[in-house]
Amino acid sequence: xxxxxxxxxxxEAVKSQSRFLRGRIAEELGQDTSSFDENTALVLKHxxxxxxxxxxxxxxxxLSEEGRAWIMMVRVKIPGGRLTWQQWxxxxxxxxxxxxxxxRITTRQDIQFHGVLKKNLAALIRGIQDIGLTxxxxxxxxVRNVISCxxxxxxxxxxxxxxxxxxxxxxxxxxxxxxxEEVWRGEVASPVELGPPEQVEPIYGTNxxxxxxxxAFALPDDNCxxxxxxxxxxxxxxxxxxLVGYQVLVGGGLGMTPADKSTFPALAQPVAxxxxxxxIPMAEAVIKLYRDHGxxxxxxxxxxxxxxxxxxxxxxxxxLARYYGRELxxxxxxxxxxxxxHLGWHRQADERWFYGLYVESGRVADSATARMKTAxxxxxxxxxxxxxxxxxxxxxxxxxxAKKRTLVESILRDHGVPLSEExxxxxxxxxxxxxxxTCGLAITESERALPGILDQLEAELARVGLxxxxxxxxxxxxxxxxxxxxxxxxxxxxxxxxxxxxxxxGSMVGHRLGFLYQNLVPRDQVAKIxxxxxxxxxxLRNEGESFGDFCARLGVDRLRAAVH
Numbered sequence: 001x002x003x004x005x006x007x008x009x010x011x012e013a014v015k016s017q018s019r020f021l022r023g024r025i026a027e028e029l030g031q032d033t034s035s036f037d038e039n040t041a042l043v044l045k046h047x048x049x050x051x052x053x054x055x056x057x058x059x060x061x062x063l064s065e066e067g068r069a070w071i072m073m074v075r076v077k078i079p080g081g082r083l084t085w086q087q088w089x090x091x092x093x094x095x096x097x098x099x100x101x102x103x104r105i106t107t108r109q110d111i112q113f114h115g116v117l118k119k120n121l122a123a124l125i126r127g128i129q130d131i132g133l134t135x136x137x138x139x140x141x142x143v144r145n146v147i148s149c150x151x152x153x154x155x156x157x158x159x160x161x162x163x164x165x166x167x168x169x170x171x172x173x174x175x176x177x178x179x180x181e182e183v184w185r186g187e188v189a190s191p192v193e194l195g196p197p198e199q200v201e202p203i204y205g206t207n208x209x210x211x212x213x214x215x216a217f218a219l220p221d222d223n224c225x226x227x228x229x230x231x232x233x234x235x236x237x238x239x240x241x242x243l244v245g246y247q248v249l250v251g252g253g254l255g256m257t258p259a260d261k262s263t264f265p266a267l268a269q270p271v272a273x274x275x276x277x278x279x280i281p282m283a284e285a286v287i288k289l290y291r292d293h294g295x296x297x298x299x300x301x302x303x304x305x306x307x308x309x310x311x312x313x314x315x316x317x318x319x320l321a322r323y324y325g326r327e328l329x330x331x332x333x334x335x336x337x338x339x340x341x342h343l344g345w346h347r348q349a350d351e352r353w354f355y356g357l358y359v360e361s362g363r364v365a366d367s368a369t370a371r372m373k374t375a376x377x378x379x380x381x382x383x384x385x386x387x388x389x390x391x392x393x394x395x396x397x398x399x400x401x402a403k404k405r406t407l408v409e410s411i412l413r414d415h416g417v418p419l420s421e422e423x424x425x426x427x428x429x430x431x432x433x434x435x436x437x438t439c440g441l442a443i444t445e446s447e448r449a450l451p452g453i454l455d456q457l458e459a460e461l462a463r464v465g466l467x468x469x470x471x472x473x474x475x476x477x478x479x480x481x482x483x484x485x486x487x488x489x490x491x492x493x494x495x496x497x498x499x500x501x502x503x504x505x506g507s508m509v510g511h512r513l514g515f516l517y518q519n520l521v522p523r524d525q526v527a528k529i530x531x532x533x534x535x536x537x538x539x540l541r542n543e544g545e546s547f548g549d550f551c552a553r554l555g556v557d558r559l560r561a562a563v564h
Contacts, residue, residue, distance in 0.1 A: 020200050021177055036118070045141075054437050106393075146169045146215045158241075176200065219336075222340045223339045228249065245273055341428050348399070379408060382411070424458060445498070464535050500523060507549065
């Protein structure tokens with residue numbers, strides 16, 4: 001189909017003409033320029049690469065004709081967040097060679113490299129491939145990294161089964177075109193590349209999906225992956241210690257455009273129950289439905305949540321059953337009820353231990369006061385642990401013998417890294433998106449601003465007699481929702497330079513959206529505004545009631561009245 005004659009967006013035309021994600025990437029890699037053409041940059045996203053510029057340096061004509069210091073963000077796709085110690089060391093060293101000396105753990109259990117120059121891009125991608133990892137599908141209009149709880153808890157193997165299923169899904173929905181190997185390895189495409197689209201990309205076709213597509217696995221007693229925020233979620237149903245199947249959730253997605261009232265954040269809703277053996281057919285049915293009916297004209301309304309919202313649940317389930325090829329089994333009445341940060345020491349099933357390390361907003365770096373990146377390198381070299389990434393920006397050091405626990409702690413202390421037990425509960429559940437200076441969508445600060453805001457919020461908690469209270473605070477530098485602010489207990493969303501919207505009433509578990517409490521709040525007033533609500537919470541809360549539950553119970557009008 002000719003996307004330009006369908007009223008589809010420019011991005012659809014670029015994808016359809018990309019020769020299955022080749023575009024002009026290889027040609028432009030060989031050019032002595034600091035950036036890629038705009039259309040090439042769109043194709044690059046499907047290879048796990050975003051073209052960005054250092055916003056702190058924008059406007060300097062000595063850097064480029066456009067006044068931009070061009071850099072790339074490279075996202076490594078890591079299903080379930082599991083890495084070997086050798087892979088962690090490789091990624092850490094690549095950051096020194098070709099990045100900005102830091103690694104960024106994301107809410108999708110990925111690793112991001114920032115500050116990569118175009119001239120170093122091919123070397124970095126090949127290095128990532130050489131250690132058995134990929135960036136293919138880390139970004140772009142395809143199935144992104146599939147996430148599941150990474151904690152090696154003694155649960156009878158349930159989490160391992162979720163991980164196996166996450167890997168099966170991830171592998172099944174990788175783009176099948178040979179473009180990735182051809183561009184980065186120079187390998188010649190197989191003969192099937194010359195065939196019709198249904199042979200090259202039997203699921204995606206020439207235009208791939210209308211927008212990104214996120215999939216998560218979780219358990220009712222541990223929603224550490226925030227399953228309700230995903231396009232497609234699988235909530236494990238466990239009976240008598242056995243994983244019997246999944247509640248299928250569809251339609252999550254937190255991005256919105258405030259000026260466009262037809263856009264909104266949404267949580268995934270239960271549509272069916274499946275047994276494990278039905279996992280791939282169900283996932284295919286959902287994704288093919290989305291492929292065929294998602295909005296390809298307006299990318300702001302292109303996620304599957306809008307298909308569900310526009311059709312309604314009854315029509316959506318009927319159409320899904322048609323794609324699935326059989327009647328849907330009604331979903332069980334199960335809701336996630338708990339979330340675990342997995343921080344600190346925990347015993348594994350094999351009598352070894354894992355340590356959940358607090359990483360502020362996922363940024364692994366060496367600073368003047370804490371050399372976390374070097375500490376983790378030493379731990380990997382001396383103990384050879386497994387490394388696992390959480391969807392809450394943290395890192396697990398796994399397979400540690402009991403007698404080596406003190407060694408892990410001493411290495412961290414020697415490098416100035418605070419132990420997780422020394423971090424306040426407020427910070428345990430809080431985090432921010434990257435935002436400035438690298439993200440092109442950022443309106444204002446997020447990662448660099450959150451530590452100061454948390455300092456102020458801890459002072460407010462102490463002032464009202466609530467020191468040590470766990471509250472989930474998520475912050476983003478734009479309304480796009482990458483830091484998942486809309487279902488957090490406190491969501492801080494960038495709306496203008498140093499101005500934020502404050503959302504309240506979400507939940508620690510992530511199964512409820514918050515409401516807009518105040519808009520365009522100056523950054524230095526955010527903690528004060530939340531502190532006023534904390535005063536009311538300290539005075540009127542029920543016993544054992546969380547901050548998010550309290551705000552949701554009162555609602556925006558009663559809360560504002562109680563404050564004033």
